[in-house]
Amino acid sequence: MDVCSDTLEDLLGELQRNDTPCAVERNGELVPWRSRSQVRLSEGDCIEIVTMVGGG
Amino acid sequence: MARYSRQELLPDIGLEGQHRIASAKVLIVGVGALGCGAADLLARAGVGTLRIVDRDVVELTNLQRQVLFDQADAEACRPKALAAAERLKEINPEIRVEPCIEDVRPENILSLSNDCDLILDGLDNFETRYLINDVAVKTGLPYIYAGAIGTEGLVMPILPKSGGSGSITWPESEATPCLRCVFPEPPSPGSSPTCDTAGILGPTIGTVAAHQSAIAMSLLVGRLEQTDRSLHTMDPWNGINRRMATGDPRSDCPCCEKKHFEWLDGNRISSTDSICGREVVQIRPRTDGSVDLLALRTHLKNAGDVRGDTHAVQVDIQECDVRMTIFEDGRALVGVSDISLARTLYDRYIGA
Ligand SMILES: [Zn+2]
Numbered sequence: 001m002d003v004c005s006d007t008l009e010d011l012l013g014e015l016q017r018n019d020t021p022c023a024v025e026r027n028g029e030l031v032p033w034r035s036r037s038q039v040r041l042s043e044g045d046c047i048e049i050v051t052m053v054g055g056g
Numbered sequence: 057m058a059r060y061s062r063q064e065l066l067p068d069i070g071l072e073g074q075h076r077i078a079s080a081k082v083l084i085v086g087v088g089a090l091g092c093g094a095a096d097l098l099a100r101a102g103v104g105t106l107r108i109v110d111r112d113v114v115e116l117t118n119l120q121r122q123v124l125f126d127q128a129d130a131e132a133c134r135p136k137a138l139a140a141a142e143r144l145k146e147i148n149p150e151i152r153v154e155p156c157i158e159d160v161r162p163e164n165i166l167s168l169s170n171d172c173d174l175i176l177d178g179l180d181n182f183e184t185r186y187l188i189n190d191v192a193v194k195t196g197l198p199y200i201y202a203g204a205i206g207t208e209g210l211v212m213p214i215l216p217k218s219g220g221s222g223s224i225t226w227p228e229s230e231a232t233p234c235l236r237c238v239f240p241e242p243p244s245p246g247s248s249p250t251c252d253t254a255g256i257l258g259p260t261i262g263t264v265a266a267h268q269s270a271i272a273m274s275l276l277v278g279r280l281e282q283t284d285r286s287l288h289t290m291d292p293w294n295g296i297n298r299r300m301a302t303g304d305p306r307s308d309c310p311c312c313e314k315k316h317f318e319w320l321d322g323n324r325i326s327s328t329d330s331i332c333g334r335e336v337v338q339i340r341p342r343t344d345g346s347v348d349l350l351a352l353r354t355h356l357k358n359a360g361d362v363r364g365d366t367h368a369v370q371v372d373i374q375e376c377d378v379r380m381t382i383f384e385d386g387r388a389l390v391g392v393s394d395i396s397l398a399r400t401l402y403d404r405y406i407g408a
Contacts, residue, residue, distance in 0.1 A: 019247055019348070021239035023287060025300050032306055033240055050289055050300055052239045053203035053210045054182045054407060055251035056090040056264075 009036040011047065021052040059150065060102050073277035074102065080223065080276045081105040083172040085160055085188055087140045088112070089256065090202055091178020092124040093265025094272070098176075099144040101273055105152040106144065109168055110136040110178075111159040112400055117375065121258040159396060160184050162322045165191050173222035174272055175199045180251065181403040182242035183325060183341075189214065189235035190320035193312045196221035198275055201235055202268045205249055207257045207293035209264030212238065213271050213285050217305050217312050224275050232285045233302045236311040243407075244386065247348045250407040253355035263292045337398035341386040349384060352406070359405055373405065382406055 005011040008031060012018045024031045025048040031039055041047075064074050082103050084091050087110045095106055114122070114129040114136055122136075129139040141155035158164060160179075169175060169191050177200055179185055185201065192199035196218035202211045217231040267288060274283040286299040310316045318324040349369050356362045360374035370381045378401060379391040388406060390398035 020243050021241055023238050023300060023302070028301070030238070030300060030303050032308075034308065048298070048300060050210065050287060052182070052243070052248075053205045053208065054180070054185070054243070054248055055205040055254075055256055056086065056088055056178060056180050056203050 003041070006040060007037055008039040008041065008047075011041060012036070012049070015049070017049055017051065023050045023052075024048070025050075059148070063101060068274075068279060068282075069277055076223070076277050077102050077273065078104045080173045081107065081171060082272065082276075083169050083175045084108045084178050085168075085175060085184065086110055086178035086180060087122075087124065087136045088118070088178055088180050089121040089251075089258075089261040090204060090265050090268070091176075092122045092140060093261055094176050094178060094269045095140060095144055096123055096147065097266065097269040098272065099148045099151055099153070101269075102148065103151060103276070105154065107154040107156065107168065107172060108137050108140055108144075109156040109158055109160055110140070111157065111396060112136050114139055121256060121261045159399065160187065162187060162320050162325055165320070166195070169195060169197060171222075172197065173224055174275060176268060176272055177202045179203075181407065182248070183319070183403075185235065186242055187319040187325065190311060190317040192216050193218060193234050193315070194317055194320060198222075198224055199235075200268045200271055202264050204256060204260050204264050205251060206254050207260050208289065208291040208296075209260050209267075210287065210289055211264060211267045211271065212287045212302070213275070213283065215280075215285065224278075224280075226280050230280060231305055231312075233305045234309060234312040237306040237309045238287060238302055240310070244347060247351055248407050249355055250404060252404045253358050253407070255358075257293055259292050260290070263290050335391055335393050337390045337392060337395050339388045339390060339398055339402040346384045347382060347386045347406075349382070352382060355407075356405060371405070373401070376401070380405060 005014045027046050060074050063069050080103050084095050087108050114125045114134050116130045124140045124143045135157045137155035137157045141153040144153045193216040199214045214234050215232045220226050286301050289298045305312050353362050353369050356371045361372045364370045368383050372379050381389045388402050392398050
């Protein structure tokens, strides 16, 4: 997927995932919440986003 | 015992594992879809005592996925905890089942979890999950978080840093992140879909309930190191089954590191709801931030006629003929006279 964001935090905003609690994995590693604004995205990064689910 | 012979044949369980399962006491919080599925499997597996807690009654819309209930339960509006307990005793009369018709609150959760070995998540809202996470971390009980919506479900076992207080113990090196390590804050009320607004697929419930039950049994027989402790996403409808390794507990976690139990201390739990006027109950959440009324409007369209603007949204909920008005600050007026029913409807449609 082509995105224009530089950081993980911007990416979540771009994908409109900023408001819901989600866990983000970058290249197989969970990125702590507070580091999201510092993590710079590179070409070919593999990003997984898991949104917390409340039903059941 | 013949009843358990096929699972005793499994090398990981055997006679010793079966004894451990038989002497275990598991707390199942909520017997909706996930709670039913898990209780069914654990009762058949011979878990010695199942304590099941639920505040709701069986409705016709539950039967598509809540495997312990039938038509007669729905027609009689039977409390879920009671209907489930009766069914479980029919399935396996050798085990003990303790039904509790209660709303899980900071005031009663510690006595409910007291003397249990493990807590299993059958909940339908975020707030109570953060309360359970506080309890797990404070008391050192393993908590298996699970949730499902649409066609997707999540499971994540939590082995808090506090190391284990029941029959299941672990060294700190085996501890996992807690719910707040991974999801520090719950979503604000209304910003997230619920099963009543977004729907839920029966087979997804089966998949998630089976996964959380397998983890519970694995922990109960003492397979601590081999138990899958990742954040697991599953979606049988789309053939998705993914694991996310969650690593170690966060060094800045407000709950498992700093021991701030905000839900258990009552600071983040909806304050006492009040009857205001005739046939209207006010529900006041204590979650910070405002409700995204625009998103809420979209979710509520499946529930009934919706009207309103950016300050308040009103919905006439079709299935129960109740009017609910939701304000920007998360407060809601529910057109019923019973406080606990109002709370149930609030959680169901606003999803706090
Ligand atoms: Zn934590």
